[in-house]
Amino acid sequence: DVKVTQSSRYLVKRTGEKVFLECVQDMDHENMFWYRQDPGLGLRLIYFSYDVKMKEKGDIPEGYSVSREKKERFSLILESASTNQTSMYLCASSLWPVAGEGETQYFGPGTRLLVL
Amino acid sequence: DQQVKQNSPSLSVQEGRISILNCDYTNSMFDYFLWYKKYPAEGPTFLISISSIKDKNEDGRFTVFLNKSAKHLSLHIVPSQPGDSAVYFCAATPTGTASKLTFGTGTRLQVTL
Numbered sequence: 001d002v003k004v005t006q007s008s009r010y011l012v013k014r015t016g017e018k019v020f021l022e023c024v025q026d027m028d029h030e031n032m033f034w035y036r037q038d039p040g041l042g043l044r045l046i047y048f049s050y051d052v053k054m055k056e057k058g059d060i061p062e063g064y065s066v067s068r069e070k071k072e073r074f075s076l077i078l079e080s081a082s083t084n085q086t087s088m089y090l091c092a093s094s095l096w097p098v099a100g101e102g103e104t105q106y107f108g109p110g111t112r113l114l115v116l
Numbered sequence: 117d118q119q120v121k122q123n124s125p126s127l128s129v130q131e132g133r134i135s136i137l138n139c140d141y142t143n144s145m146f147d148y149f150l151w152y153k154k155y156p157a158e159g160p161t162f163l164i165s166i167s168s169i170k171d172k173n174e175d176g177r178f179t180v181f182l183n184k185s186a187k188h189l190s191l192h193i194v195p196s197q198p199g200d201s202a203v204y205f206c207a208a209t210p211t212g213t214a215s216k217l218t219f220g221t222g223t224r225l226q227v228t229l
Contacts, residue, residue, distance in 0.1 A: 004159070033216065040125070042205060042221035043160070058216070090159055103209075104150060105217060107159030 003027070004108035006091050012114045019078040021111050023091030031094045032074035033105065034058075034066060036087040043090065049074055081115045088112050119143045120208050122220035129227055135193040137223050139206035142187065146208035150217065151180060151191050154203045163204075164191070167211075196227045 007022035025032065033048040035058075045058030047066040055066050063085060067075045074093075078085055089112075092105040121140045129135045139149075147168035152160035166173040166180045166189065173180050179192045193200055203224045207217040 009157075031216075035219075040221060042120075042122075043207075043219040045216060045218075048216055092159075102165075103148070104162040104165065107152075107161070109157070109159050 004091055004093055004106050006089075006108040006111050008111050009109065010112050010114075012116065013078075013081050014116055015082060017078075017081050017115075019081050019113065019115075021076040021078075021089055021091075021113070023074045023076070023093075023108055024072055025074075025091075025093040025106070026072065027093065027095070027106075028071065029093035029095050029106075030071075031096070031105075032068065033092040033094075034064075034074065034076045035090045035092065036060070037090055037110070038087050046076065081113075083115050086113060086115045117142075118221070119146075120206060120218050120220040122204075122206060122223050124223050125221070126224040126226070129196045129225065131198055131227055131229050132195045135191075135196045135200065135225055135227070137191040137193075137204050137206075137225065139189045139191075139220055140187060141189075141208050143208070143210075143218070144187070145210040146218070148209050148211045149180070149182060149189050150207045150209075151178075152205045152207060152219075153200075154205065154222070160205060193225075196225075198227050198229065201225055201227045 004025045034046040035043040049068040065077045091108040094105045150165040151163040154160040203222045206220045
């Protein structure tokens with residue numbers, strides 16, 4: 001089974017802090033994704049990466065950056081946390097670099113971040 | 117601009133009856149569609165998918181129907197079970213492009229006894 005793990009289930013940070021969210025997948029997947037989930041807004045893509053050291057902006061990249069130094073690890077960085085970044089953050093991975101039938105994404109359990 | 121819409125935020129169905137969850141999309145480039153199920157405090161898990169070359173795909177109690185002309189898909193769960201109570205997200209993507217999904221806002225399904 002594909003396993004996607006996230007470093008923390010719950011985090012509490014203060015406004016202005018730098019926050020690191022880590023994600024690791026164990027299936028040698030090419031693609032990795034960071035989403036945030038908010039009530040009434042569904043899952044929104046923040047950033048994704050289709051290869052080591054490669055990254056692409058998603059729909060809501062403002063206030064975030066990412067790092068992918070190794071294929072299995074994808075980090076989301078909040079440079080200066082703000083209260084509107086309080087959310088559930090979900091990491092996902094998928095095998096194929098190009099979308100096709102049979103493709104799916106595998107999600108981690110999520111990190112619930114509270115910024116005070 | 118919400119390209120994938122789930123207009124019903126919640127749905128309540130009795131155990132044993134059919135659950136129908138709906139999803140509409142606006143981007144005509146989307147040709148591959150997926151449904152995910154999410155329990156509280158867990159990540160979404162893949163449920164079923166359909167390609168635009170089909171209008172129906174079935175997997176056990178779950179069937180997805182696609183109406184391309186209406187840009188509409190639906191997920192049918194028959195019979196509904198209490199363990200089906202979760203939030204359901206539909207997602208869509210154009211095949212042959214960078215592998216990323218556009219998700220809907222989700223529908224919370226409650227299956228009552």
